[in-house]
Amino acid sequence: MALFQISEPGETAPTEPQEKQLAAGIDLGTTNSLVATVDNEGVAETLPDEQGESLLPSVVRYLENGQTEVGTAAKNSQLNDIDNTISSAKRLLGRGIGDIKTLAGSLPYKFSDSDSSVLHIQTVGGEVTAIEVSAEILKTLKNRAEDALDGPLKGVVITVPAYFDDAQRQATKDAARLADLNVFRLLNEPTAAAVAYGLDQKDTLEERIIAVYDLGGGTFDISILKLNKGVFEVMATGGDSALGGDDFDHAIATWILQESGSDLTHHAMSEARRVKEALTNDDQVSVNLENWQGTLSLAQFNEMVASLVKKTLLACRRALRDADLSKEQVHDVVMVGGSTRMPIIREKVGEFFDKPPLVDIDPDKVVAIGAALQADVLAGNKPDEEMLLLDVIPLSLGLETYGGLVEKVIARNTTIPITRAQEFTTFKDNQTAMTVHVLQGERETVEENRSLAKFALKAIPPMVAGAARIKVTFQVDADGLLNVEAEEETTGVKSNVDVKPSYGLRDTEIEGMIRDSMDNAQADMEARRLREQRVEADRTLEALDSAMKSDSDKMLNNDEIKLLLEARTELKNIKDNSEDSAEVKAAIKHMEKVAEFYVARRMNDNVKTAMQGQSVSDFADTDN
């Protein structure tokens, strides 16, 4: 991401009192969302609802009459109406059915079996997609801003995680369009946080390294940014999509249940949350659950969560390694997310980077505030301040070539917008069509990257192999969205596509792929890969075992059972003995291939049930 301010000499227009253009910054979060705007004094502030609450829980409930409840009301009814109350829709944005299998355990919704590549969730109000759910949240924030500002918004800046790929960014923009919002820009969350602190305003002659530590309710992200001569570059991102403030609550709740002997899990959780927040200011807090009373000290709490904190610091270390930087090279550490209020977090992060982290701005609001500052500039409210924010592309873009390999056309961290063309040719005589398969990611093979789009260039005139000149042009706009055009140059036959995600083309699991692809760019991750593959192998073995246990008698004959058991033994041997992740992976692939017929058989059987509204976790079990 890049940012710079330039004032053109002589062009600093005499500031006529101009009508202020209404603009806002929106932080569309997994757990909570916010809207912020810059007031007449140039100060950015988040806008509260009628109850004075700035945070809008990112929860939407669909009612029978087609109406919706958004925010706190929806959150409160979540327990009673779990099927129709959608939270964490952000995790589903830009995702297809193939992507969400690993999330299955945490998602209670009923997914529909549909022809569309986009996920549909069944509710009493009808089928909805994550895009529509997000649009409801955006609409609520839009109304809040327009009421407060007393007029229609000219445009907004919406923040997205730095590692969001093309499909996720596109889905975010689609949600904004549904909410009837004009999007000036999508902005990376860590960059927005850095802007909120005015880090771009500091002496830009020297390179600044900024670490953004973002611990939210259910996710942890670490981003390393480089501000170099005005260009904000995302050097590395990392984190854990299943680690957040909730885990800290959980640690306390477990303690409460143990100490009290109670089994009121839900009450313990809400008490835990209260205790955690109280421990931000006090060294000791009394804890109550029904008739039981106890005391929890800050020291005790810190000990309870030490391993969680350590996990985040390991991710920081890994991200620095990916960025090829040492801790000492980091100039600023920006804290984002409500969970960074915990004193233990601030202390340990400060120790790790050996400098006090920036905490002056409310960590829940800092991203929205940065977005608002950028929206204000884009709306043209600051003619004197020619701030310009340049972004880089977070993941490489490429094309499929022979043998299932990917040829990179635009490398990650290239400043955008960018237009780049690559020439290809036909490899058979009289070949009249060519498939253009666009992929995103850092890995070498097609399966390991994200498939963005596939389209055909037809009506190539018959020529000998290698004579046609096919120019494929990638154009990435300022938001990181891609358009691809293919042209046969000798005849001018053209084909072009606005890249919309193509989902479900394969059944490999993609959860974590984005981060993995970055991590794995470095060879030093082999050990981790091996671990992952072993876990994956265990998962495959378990899935096979449980499937065979449940229905091998009905679905398989003796020969088939023998075949599967042989493959099972082989995979188990390799998993236990091999030190090579690729080998384990190949063994998993082999196992999956052998079991393909069985999976298909079970899938057929299961689709019928899925269509009757089975939950996705059952669905995923079949396929794992």
Place this chain on the structure above:
Amino acid sequence: MLDFKQSYFKLFGLPETFEIDFAKLGFAFRELQAKYHPDRFINADDKERLVAVQTTGLINEANETLKSSRLRARYLLKLVGVDFDDEIDTTSDGAFLMHQMEIREALEEVGSAQDPLARIDDLAQEISGEADALKDDFVDQMEAGNLDAAKEAVLKMKFFERLCQESRQITEKLEDDLF
């Protein structure tokens, strides 16, 4: 509107030489971005916005090209009519390829050295020294008008780019193991 036909060097007001003033490039780059970036055309119509995207796309492409010594060298050759794709085209210098294999083998054997970290540091230094020599060679050949030899130097640069990457990855792995 920006002149799309002029060379990347002219675009940034730089002379068409291998050695360039990076500060000047950075300054000119930001100046052009400030003028043509799509963020400056938030309220313009679709066509103008598309032109802005294409224009900044070209500016970014030009900047990426000039920032990299290998791409800059290749582009200089293109300007004098020697255009090639170094994904396909490759050097046929047998002695050079043999030497590449030697370095590669040395990299693979780092792990069994007595002090692997010291060994990889030495190798990395050797690699970057040879890469620098290639740049000098390119400049000399261009000055002498030996375009084929200059192209040969660019093709070889690609090999050293990979070696640099590899030696870096090995260093990181070694450091990781120490932790």
